[in-house]
Amino acid sequence: MQNNSNHVQVNLNLNVRGIPQSATIRINELSEELKNQGKVVHKFGLGQSPFPVPEPVVEALRLNAYQKDYLPTKGLKALRESVSEYFYRKQGVAYTWEDVLIGPGSKELMFLLQLVYYGDLIIPTPSWVSYAPQAHIIGRHVGWIPTRKENCWRLTPDQLDKYCKDDPERPRILILNYPSNPSGCSFNKKELEALASVAKKYKIILLSDEIYGELDHEGNHISISRFYPEGTIVSSGLSKWCGAGGWRLGIFIFPDSMRWLLNAMTAVASETFTSTSAPIQFAAVRAFKGGIEIERYLSQSRRILKVIGMEIYRKLSKAGVTLPVPTGGFYLFADFSKFKKQLLKKEIYTSQQFCTKLLEDTGVAILPGTVFGRPEEEYTARIAYVDFDGANALAHAEFIPMDKNLNEKFLQDCCGRIIEATDKIILWLNNL
Secondary structure, three states: HHHHHHHHHHHHHHHHHHOOOHHHHHHHHHHHHOOOOOOOOOOOOOOOOOOOOEEEEEEHHHHOOOOOOOOOOOOOHHHHHHHHHHHHHHHHHOOHHHHHHEEOHHHHHHHHHHHHHHOEEEEEEEEOOOOHHHHHOOOOOOOEEEHHHHHHOOOHHHHHHHHOOOOOOOOOEEEEEEOOOOOOOOHHHHHHHHHHHHHHHOEEEEEEEEHHHHOOOOOOOOHHHHOOHHEEEEEEOOOOOOOOOOHHHHHHEHHHHHHHHHHHHHHHHHHHOOOOHHHHEEEEEEHHHHHHHHHHHHHHHHHHHHHHHHHHHHHHHHHHOOOOOOOEEEEEEEEEEEHEEEEHHHOOOOOOHHHHHHHHHHOEEOOOHHHOOOOOOOOOEEOOOOOOOOOHHHHHOOOOOOOOOOOOHHHHHHOOHHHHHHHHHHHHHOOO
């Protein structure tokens, strides 16, 4: 028995050995350290919503602060009901409350899914920094599908089909995240239908990470579960569209045919996190019920993020940086390859070295493309344009009619640090 225990421990150590701290967490902590040293730092690294939690949701938390009992592992019934109602209201796909699983952040639920389902993980690159490390910790095989900047860093049906056709029966989970972290791009209806058709052909379990869905800049997010309901698990939560990252509440919505998978995840959850924070769950009921105040909050948030994203896009594009037009969320994935000759002369050979030197010289913190699954020698990086006071921006936007564009004065008054940081990047590139 002792030998078996030791063997398990050795395997565990091998799985986690060499895995560094999450890149987004690391850059945020480094930025804070530099700020504490008195240095000016522009935090374009961690993708945390700049907006406050909507007041109706905050008030619901105040009213439920006394809730102290353990809740069911699958989640509060009232919350699971509000989530299923929310999804039908937004996407027109019918789920029951029993199809919903609540967890302490969608990140935890993604980990449990890979733990209980034996299959390869397919990840289009660039992709969010934690998908692959989770698979490595568990010991799952990761299959990368590199996407192309010419296609806005989006997975195509042909790429997915080519990847799967040589071993069509192999069990797989495909993670599809859109609007995308890190590119800020999304899919239209036709593209989603085509991807769904390939996923269905190979019986792939599709994990649709729609945590940024409500931040589609035009409010036109479409869930791929409309076209492949029997094989899609939808992931979302409160962190991005509701500004409540630190509240740690995530949701998974399963098709009825995958109730066995939901139950398996619940069994493991009961032995790990037990249940999600009770006050947070009660407050989340209010968030998913929506209403005029929350819809207004979302409309203004989208409006603000759109004008900021387009301003950075215009400035960087004009300077020679290649990047797609952002259509959702608060990210841009930039390719600085035009400056390769100058960078090589400065002995900057990797995206990590690029970002480190940029931070040292300008105080602008961005994340290298390599942590998103791109080649080290590719000069790509993610820019998270969240370094502004979201509450102040929302307040100012209220004085500008919705049928009017937010102008340059708005950007200078409410998002000056972002404009300053963008200009610093451009000046640094021009002086290489």
